[in-house]
Amino acid sequence: MKQIKTISIKCDCKDFLKLEDMTVMQGNLKERNDTDYEKIKKSILTYSFSFPFFIWKSGKTNYLIDGTGRHSCLLRMQEEGYIIPDLPVVYISCKDKKDAKQKLLRLNSQYGRMTKESVLEFADDLELSFDELALPNGVIDFDSGSEEKYTKKVGAPVYEPTEKEPPELSELYSDEKQKKLCGQIEASELPEDVKEFLRIASYRFVRFDFTKIAEYYAHIENSEEKELFELLVLVIIDYNKAIENGFVEMQSELEKLFKSEGGDE
Numbered sequence: 001m002k003q004i005k006t007i008s009i010k011c012d013c014k015d016f017l018k019l020e021d022m023t024v025m026q027g028n029l030k031e032r033n034d035t036d037y038e039k040i041k042k043s044i045l046t047y048s049f050s051f052p053f054f055i056w057k058s059g060k061t062n063y064l065i066d067g068t069g070r071h072s073c074l075l076r077m078q079e080e081g082y083i084i085p086d087l088p089v090v091y092i093s094c095k096d097k098k099d100a101k102q103k104l105l106r107l108n109s110q111y112g113r114m115t116k117e118s119v120l121e122f123a124d125d126l127e128l129s130f131d132e133l134a135l136p137n138g139v140i141d142f143d144s145g146s147e148e149k150y151t152k153k154v155g156a157p158v159y160e161p162t163e164k165e166p167p168e169l170s171e172l173y174s175d176e177k178q179k180k181l182c183g184q185i186e187a188s189e190l191p192e193d194v195k196e197f198l199r200i201a202s203y204r205f206v207r208f209d210f211t212k213i214a215e216y217y218a219h220i221e222n223s224e225e226k227e228l229f230e231l232l233v234l235v236i237i238d239y240n241k242a243i244e245n246g247f248v249e250m251q252s253e254l255e256k257l258f259k260s261e262g263g264d265e
Contacts, residue, residue, distance in 0.1 A: 009085060044077075055092065056094045066104070066107050169216070213235065
């Protein structure tokens with residue numbers, strides 16, 4: 001007998017909507033990859049659907065103010081055969097679409113800051129796997145003196161396979177934006193030397209999935225291939241070697257630049 005796959009609702013609201021009756025307004029404000037969706041899916045299956053969607057109703061359209069990631073994940077789960085029941089919603093009053101976007105941005109802004117101490121204190125009685133969470137950058141960069149299970153000690157990480165087969169190379173990165181920029185560069189009437197510089201600069205927009213890169217690296221048997229992955233700092237085997245290769249110094253300089261421009265969130 002085929003098992004019915006469904007999700008449970010653990011949220012008490014007076015209003016509910018079908019998944020297909022919601023309209024995404026956030027667009028590409030946040031980028032998500034397959035790993036992000038798997039984490040959201042795991043959270044929904046483990047802890048149920050525990051928080052309502054925030055909705056702005058404009059005429060007959062129900063715009064999502066909050067919950068875009070869960071909405072996208074539920075659409076995927078529906079394609080996988082999960083039965084998605086009517087979902088709890090809370091309606092938010094907005095004057096117009098501009099007002100709705102303003103509220104969406106504020107909902108996604110981070111006012112206040114978490115620290116490693118505040119997270120550890122809050123989660124003292126919990127069993128957590130920090131790689132399942134999307135905490136702000138730096139929160140889980142614990143120092144080498146921490147006795148916690150999840151630390152970032154100066155040492156050599158161990159890369160072990162978690163899957164039987166490595167991911168495909170095409171899964172390790174996304175060059176969609178880079179290719180689009182290159183198309184614009186080629187279509188331009190700029191001098192060839194300028195074009196060449198811009199082509200090189202366009203590679204800044206290649207996005208790497210370091211979780212999948214680590215999984216791929218764990219399957220590598222060729223020592224030369226492994227060494228090149230390490231030299232390119234696609235994985236960090238030796239923290240001192242990463243410093244020598246310029247990665248840590250570069251990261252530090254970027255953080256200083258970011259903070260000097262007011263980007264402390």
